[in-house]
Amino acid sequence: MNTGRIADLAEAFWIINRFPSLLAYNVGYLLIIIGISHRPAVMGRALEIAIFFFAVIFMKAHASIADAIHDYPIDRMNPEKSYVPDSVDTIGKKNARTLMIVELLLGLWLWGYLSYLTGDPLYVTIGAISSFFGYTYSYPPRFKEQGAINHLVTSAVDVLCILLPGIVLLSQKLTTVSIVLLGVVFLYSYSYHIMYQIGDTYYDRKSGISTFTQRLGVANSLLVSLGLLAVAAAVSLIINYILLTVVLLFFAVNFTRIYIRACEMGEQRQSDFVSSSFDISRCATVINISLAANTFLAGWV
Incomplete structure (x- = not known):
């Protein structure tokens, strides 16, 4: 070889x-x-x-x-x-x-x-x-x-x-803050998994596959993803995880930009646009690292 x-x-x-x-x-x-x-x-x-x-x-x-x-x-x-x-x-x-x-x-x-x-x-x-x-x-x-x-x-x-x-x-053991943070992770994880699936919406439909984003439509799926991210940011702010809140709001702004642009397109272009504009690896990694950093900061203050 x-x-x-x-x-x-x-x-x-x-x-x-x-x-x-x-x-x-x-x-x-x-x-x-x-x-x-x-x-x-x-x-x-x-x-x-x-x-x-x-x-x-x-x-x-x-x-x-x-x-x-x-x-x-x-x-x-x-x-x-x-x-x-x-x-x-x-x-x-x-x-x-x-x-x-x-x-x-x-x-x-x-x-x-x-x-x-x-x-x-x-x-x-x-x-x-x-x-x-x-x-x-x-x-x-x-x-x-x-x-x-x-x-x-x-x-x-x-x-x-x-x-x-x-x-x-x-x-x-689990503390109250730990449980809340697990809920925050669930919310933003749900959000970026929807975003990732949106990129497949047109091709799944063409292949006869029925998915969440296909049933809901690209625009509505983007709104659900954005809403989940906004709730995660709000909860993070309430428990004073400021770094995580800022990062989540940064991605929320980006999701909003994608939504505004995608509304003007047909489904195939929407799928291709979201797929090329959103990197689940980068999004998940940056958010996870920011939460990790915030937990360390919370332990030092």
Whole structure:
């Protein structure tokens, strides 16, 4: 195998797992967990933290591959996402399925090992539940086509299967502020997942796929996304998380700009415009990092 082929496979592996976004925003989640938890509790827990982080990454990565394989023909039609089926072609569908299964098993093993180390079955249970929802997001019952339930599941997995067990792992308790912050994460996660799906609206309709944004329409979906973000900003302001509030309002202004422009377009142009104007990786990462930074600042004042 020549060097060029190895480089192509490495790039395809990087893309099909969605590692650029996966690593970035989950590092943000890890920092949020550490920030919310009592800092002294983090000391001496490096092994558990590492196992937890990679269990999350493998859980998310296997779901990314499942989505890339299942939505291959739809993504092929979408000029903003054609690089995803290209990566499937480079690796090969059979090899991609094998990789998906390997990552699923590795993730489950890490969740199980974390339960073994801590003596708490919570983690292997969380691993099984989150892996189930990760796979069935794309495959039957295919939550991706279950309207608002789609985003309810994806956002709930982030909050209940990543942040919550992470906080329990490090601090063993939830405070009132912690619970409110989990609610804020749910709101802004729901918001940017809607934004991401809007970019697929026209191509999903063309492929006969029924989704939340397709049923609601692009303009109305943008308003729902904007409203959720505004509520998250308001709650953040109430609990005095000023940095997070500013960042959420920044994205709210950007979403408003996108909404105003998109209202003047047909559905295909709307989908392409939103897809090219919105980067879920950048949005999720910046918001998560800002929340993490705010939790650290709150602990210093």
